[in-house]
Amino acid sequence: MHTTSFGPVVPTDRAISALRPLPADAVRFDPGGLLGGWQRRNRAATLPHCVEQLHRHGNLDNLRRVTGDFDGPHRGYWFADTDVHKTLEAALWDGGFPSFVAETAQLLAKAQDPDGYLVSYFQAGERHRQWAELPSSHEMYTAGHLVQAAVAGARRAPHDPAAQQLLAVARRFADLLVERFGAGGEEAVDGHPEVETALVELFRVTGHRPYLQLAAVLVERRGHGLLGPESRFGQRAYYQDHVPVRDATEVTGHVVRQVYLLAGAVDVAVETGDSTLLRAAERLWDSALESKTYLTGGQGSRHRDEAFGDPYELPPDRAYAETCAAIGSFHWAWRLLLATGRARYADEMERLLFNGIAASTAQSGTAFFYSNPLQLRTGHDGSDEDAPGARLPWYRCACCPPNLARLMASLHTYAATGGEHGLQLHLYAPGTCTAGGHTISVATEYPWDETVTLTFTQATGDPWTLTLRVPSWCAGARVSVNGAPLSFVEDGWVRLERVWKAGDRVELVLPMPPRLVRPHPRVDAVRGTAALARGPIVYCLEHADVPGRYFEDLYLDPEAPIELRRDHPLTPVALSVRDFAALVPYFLWANRGPGPMRVWIPLLP
CATH class of the missing domain: 1.50.10 (Glycosyltransferase)
Structure with missing residues (x-):
């Protein structure tokens, strides 16, 4: 019986598999x-x-x-x-x-x-x-x-x-x-x-x-x-x-x-x-x-x-x-x-x-x-238990x-895959990753900050490849090793192959300026609207940030500058745009009571 401690999905050695999962304790x-x-x-x-x-x-x-x-x-x-x-x-x-x-x-x-x-x-x-x-x-x-x-x-x-x-x-x-x-x-x-x-x-x-x-x-x-x-x-x-x-x-x-x-x-x-x-x-x-x-x-x-x-x-x-x-x-x-x-x-x-x-x-x-x-409209009645305006503690179908x-x-x-010859990092979060005798400490405030710093705390002295994902939303990614800049991204990856030693430092910068996202023109339901995003985070407009205003009368000026707001009580990074004090990450909506919300905001006619 195979008893090595791995996660939920572990292809066998004979499987079609470009990448290999790591042991369950390899990422913390x-x-x-x-x-x-x-x-x-x-x-x-x-x-x-x-x-x-x-x-x-x-x-x-x-x-x-x-x-x-x-x-x-x-x-x-x-x-x-x-x-x-x-x-x-x-x-x-x-x-x-x-x-x-x-x-x-x-x-x-x-x-x-x-x-x-x-x-x-x-x-x-x-x-x-x-x-x-x-x-x-x-x-x-x-x-x-x-x-x-x-x-x-x-x-x-x-x-x-x-x-x-x-x-x-x-x-x-x-x-x-x-x-x-x-x-x-x-x-x-x-x-x-x-x-x-x-x-x-x-x-x-x-x-x-x-x-x-x-x-x-x-x-x-x-x-x-x-x-x-x-x-x-x-x-x-x-x-x-x-x-x-x-x-x-x-x-x-x-x-x-x-x-x-x-x-x-x-x-x-x-x-x-x-x-x-x-x-x-x-x-x-x-x-x-x-x-x-x-x-x-x-x-x-x-x-x-x-x-x-x-x-x-x-x-x-x-x-x-x-x-x-x-x-x-x-x-x-x-x-x-x-x-x-x-x-x-x-x-x-x-x-x-x-x-x-x-x-x-x-x-x-x-x-x-x-x-x-x-989107949650003004006056949403919440009578459908599968679509309430607030989260529920449990459901009949739970x-x-x-x-x-x-x-x-x-x-x-x-978060990562790898083995004896290298490691591929897919999800960025502070912590540690270990593969093939190499251990890396990851320091970052991602997704709120664009910099991911990786420091080798253990290395074998053999050639080994560190592969970092560059998200498709990111343009102009930058990477440096011990302060020396490199500039190559291929098929969404930065691959760094060398003999590493303890103390080596890799810095990946994924620029994430706020961006205006327009819908596909065939999506009739959101034609004439736009959404705001930054990095991997989609933002939304929520009732608590525009009190006293009727949501269905709100419009977004596509020419207005989008600014970061770092003093919002709900999130480390909110977005601010003309006429709207703040937009918050979509995943945080409905934590300040029920009320209207929308991701796709109508553009000024």
Whole structure:
């Protein structure tokens, strides 16, 4: 069994992989930085909050109901177990909640059926038979999140009895899936993709090839109408069951399902050497980014079906942009980055992280957005629980908060790649990075400041390459080594190969003047508007900074100078422009009470 401590995605040595993930402890964020601060908040507030909500909303009692230790009705959706699994995964990546991990692993083991089945809603006989309603039952989806929690345990704490118990539970469920739905078994797929990525990762942990083979079979079956002719609202595209993945030309349907499916397709492609499937995933990425993605990285313009719209159908006030979709897109981008080494995927990870994902969590860490609009109108009534004017502590469908918790707990594992011969730095944050016998201390106030300083504190004396990402929004990047300037950027990277020694200092300057962003001319909903951005941060105009003014009457002068404001109480850097005292980072909106907000501001006629 492979037990080296790595993060959530670890391609095998035989996989198509341009970049290699680092061990989980190779990158450490300084808690005083923005990313490290988010991790600290996650540990101190978000994760304990999620555990509390699992008790309060009955998710754990649902499992106790199966074991006979609770007498009461099932609460929540039929996939409510996944909130337990994702919180468990977050706790395992974090490493700081041993009692919750041990107690939950024991509960899951006790609740599991002898054949390996473990979905409390169906075990308790709430409706019909197991596996009888795959378009909507989320049974494989639930299994997938259980497996991902077990993978976290196997990588983070392989010798811990609770982690070992959890892995045994997950493998029994996965073995049942292989037996029932593998080659020669029932030709079926789950209505909600997710198990595919989990099965590939379980193969990577255990070396048991049937898990990979099942994942490949499930990806290949998608798009052949196996979910039935009467799919949700009569649209097979909702489930991505209308055309095979390798033949699809555009992303469509329920966004979370689509991005989870394509993340799984990349996993399968790299492990099986299927370059055609990998190219299909890249082609669909192009479809998503070219015409179906918001400025914040959010995806999904239709509340109905939580779905992608038509090309360029991107209304800011009706943006669904579900938090889980942003997280799924981040996971998809990471897999494509590992497979191809193309900087564009790291650029999108950064955009998502600082905008579409970060906006979902309140500064307290205990309230969340499910959907993330780019505009809130004056008088918005907030009656739709998925689109309120303020973040909520929990949701009836609570998929997003524990999803955020597991991403933040493992966030450092996405910051860099590398190995014996070098390191590639993708996300800039203060802290340390170690690879190939070299250790680098990173000092920066990014994304508020444009300078990133890297100092070698350990080196081997052998040739070694430091690769730094230059974001696509940045023009005129500058880099120097020990004060000597260099000037070369290729395909979004600066590559510095030399024999390094302790004390060597690299300075990367990424100029980030405020910029006016104009929308694509085909996006009718924001024609005649502009947005403001600086570096990776998208800014917005919020009610608290223009009190007493009717938002729908506000206009932006495109010729007015944009200035930095460093005295704003909410953020280290606000933007100031004529007639507007301040615009704040989009991810910080709605922390000063509910009220109107907009990213795209009408230009003066």
